[in-house]
Amino acid sequence: xxxxxxxxxxxxxxxxxxxxxxxxxxxxxxxxxxxxxxxxxxxxxxxxxxxxxxxxxxxxxxxxxxxxxxxxxxxxxxxxxxxxxxxxxxxxxxxxxxxxxxxxxxxxxxxxxxxxxxxxxxxxxxxxxxxxxxxxxxxxxxxxxxxxxxxxxxxxxxxxxxxxxxxxxxxxxxxxxxxxxxxxxxxxxxxxxxxxxxxxxxxxxxxxxxxxxxxxxxxxxxxxxxxxxxxxxxxxxxxxxxx
Amino acid sequence: xxxxxxxxxxxxxxxxxxxxxxxxxxxxxxxxxxxxxxxxxxxxxxxxxxxxxxxxxxxxxxxxxxxxxxxxxxxxxxxxxxxxxxxxxxxxxxxxxxxxxxxxxxxxxxxxxxxxxxxxxxxxxxxxxxxxxxxxxxxxxxxxxxxxxxxxxxxxxxxxxxxxxxxxxxxxxxxxxxxxxxxxxxxxxxxxxxxxxxxxxxxxxxxxxxxxxxxxxxxxxxxxxxxxxxxxxxxxxxxxxxxxxxxxxxxxxxxxxxxxxxxxxxxxxxxxxxxxxxxxxxxxxxxxxxxxxxxxxxxxxxxxxxxxxxxxxxxxxxxxxxxxxxxxxxxxxxxxxxxxxxxxxxxxxxxxxxxxxxxxxxxx
Numbered sequence: 001x002x003x004x005x006x007x008x009x010x011x012x013x014x015x016x017x018x019x020x021x022x023x024x025x026x027x028x029x030x031x032x033x034x035x036x037x038x039x040x041x042x043x044x045x046x047x048x049x050x051x052x053x054x055x056x057x058x059x060x061x062x063x064x065x066x067x068x069x070x071x072x073x074x075x076x077x078x079x080x081x082x083x084x085x086x087x088x089x090x091x092x093x094x095x096x097x098x099x100x101x102x103x104x105x106x107x108x109x110x111x112x113x114x115x116x117x118x119x120x121x122x123x124x125x126x127x128x129x130x131x132x133x134x135x136x137x138x139x140x141x142x143x144x145x146x147x148x149x150x151x152x153x154x155x156x157x158x159x160x161x162x163x164x165x166x167x168x169x170x171x172x173x174x175x176x177x178x179x180x181x182x183x184x185x186x187x188x189x190x191x192x193x194x195x196x197x198x199x200x201x202x203x204x205x206x207x208x209x210x211x212x213x214x215x216x217x218x219x220x221x222x223x224x225x226x227x228x229x230x231x232x233x234x235x236x237x238x239x240x241x242x243x
Numbered sequence: 244x245x246x247x248x249x250x251x252x253x254x255x256x257x258x259x260x261x262x263x264x265x266x267x268x269x270x271x272x273x274x275x276x277x278x279x280x281x282x283x284x285x286x287x288x289x290x291x292x293x294x295x296x297x298x299x300x301x302x303x304x305x306x307x308x309x310x311x312x313x314x315x316x317x318x319x320x321x322x323x324x325x326x327x328x329x330x331x332x333x334x335x336x337x338x339x340x341x342x343x344x345x346x347x348x349x350x351x352x353x354x355x356x357x358x359x360x361x362x363x364x365x366x367x368x369x370x371x372x373x374x375x376x377x378x379x380x381x382x383x384x385x386x387x388x389x390x391x392x393x394x395x396x397x398x399x400x401x402x403x404x405x406x407x408x409x410x411x412x413x414x415x416x417x418x419x420x421x422x423x424x425x426x427x428x429x430x431x432x433x434x435x436x437x438x439x440x441x442x443x444x445x446x447x448x449x450x451x452x453x454x455x456x457x458x459x460x461x462x463x464x465x466x467x468x469x470x471x472x473x474x475x476x477x478x479x480x481x482x483x484x485x486x487x488x489x490x491x492x493x494x495x496x497x498x499x500x501x502x503x504x505x506x507x508x509x510x511x512x513x514x515x516x517x518x519x520x521x522x523x524x525x526x527x528x529x530x531x532x533x534x535x536x537x538x539x540x541x542x543x544x545x546x547x548x549x550x551x552x553x554x555x556x557x558x559x560x561x562x563x564x565x566x567x568x569x570x571x572x573x574x575x576x577x578x579x580x581x582x583x584x585x586x587x588x589x590x591x592x593x594x595x596x597x598x599x600x601x602x603x604x605x606x607x
Binding site for chain 1: 247250251253254512513515516517518519520521522523524526599600601604
């Protein structure tokens, strides 16, 4: 039975990640404890190399941590095999990248449909496509390849691709890092709107304070650790404890 | 719905084209070399059957093909064979292989040879043969622009064309038996003897009688090519065909292996993107395999098309050469081309599916 408060959708417990290169060990994450609830828009801020991208990759199941546990929608990612983590990512996570990461050989429509196809085990389901492209203002750009689109358009296509499968969590890795200020504002506005209007849970990595201020909560990181307790900016939903 | 496989192939047209051509080359190799082998053999068997003899007598344990290269039968044996009840014609023949144009010359006695149903059908000149005279078939004449009275070099000697016979005779060049015996240093010897029974009903009895009377020789029935082929051991042919098939398959295998291996490294980032979208290993393996299967399919189609064109070119350039492209051969080459390609794509597909998504996403 669901409690009346907002569901904890992401939780990390003593999350650690150590990269080993020969005898050299690099501690990318050290005992990171983080809770993110359904409908939150959290910005993870910090300088380059502080471990924020590693955190995002771990939350998306792209990597397995060397220590600690990660729960995504109450599923313990750390106990899953690579194939099972892939399945969780497919069902629950949408990624947005700094470099857009659209497939260059496909058109914008092809990129969005591919995500749908992967999600639907090869069967295309057009549900939601029209609404999403309309909302992101890329309806008339769908027939173009990424090389024919502006940076802002490419990022909006990437957002559409991430949203097409209606993921529980949207993970954005420096989504404005390659955009000019006008396009950055537009993309951040879209993310904010997605969060406010649709209740989309968003975790955004950024080192830009202005971009981070779009989020409702900012988590600061340094040297692989979370520096201070999460600071609420404007929105204070009633939270439940993660299991 | 856009197809990622075709989009990827279209995005790299040069490599796709070269890969398709390389697979096509394997198919061409398989079809044309196999076709020449099969065509030459079939043509030879068909023309042997067309002689109209009921049996061929040859040294025991020799192949119908290779027996034609040595002369060990005494011509006098023909007289003894002719004494067997029911035998109506015995035509001793001496054959010599001409490496210059990869064909056989038959030394015959026109008088006995032309008593066989498949006698030489002269279309120009005369049918008699004396001394250094030769009768050639239409194809041979056409290929060399010969007409009666002209000279032609055969076995390093000048021969005069006395006549031109219709194509379909057992070989394309005939000279007098005695002349060929002299040139080959095999006086009174023959390579094989064509034997005709008096009537069809007597063939089984004559066959048994010949076996009984000449146990030291091999008697081969020639009523149809399959019987002839069944009685004809062809050492090396199977191995040769296997080698051609193996080389063709290896060609497809290596080309696809190399192409897909390079492709997946070039597309490392794309594989990372697919993984970030939740693509399973099976999806990525399937993608690589579909891409190589498409290259192979196109390669096979191009290969068959080019083989058909090449066959026409070979036959028009070398009219005496036969290239037989059967439906079965085409199906086999399609399957082998595809199998070779798919096998070649397995390792790159496995490598792609095993890529670490984070490393792949950060690949420049």
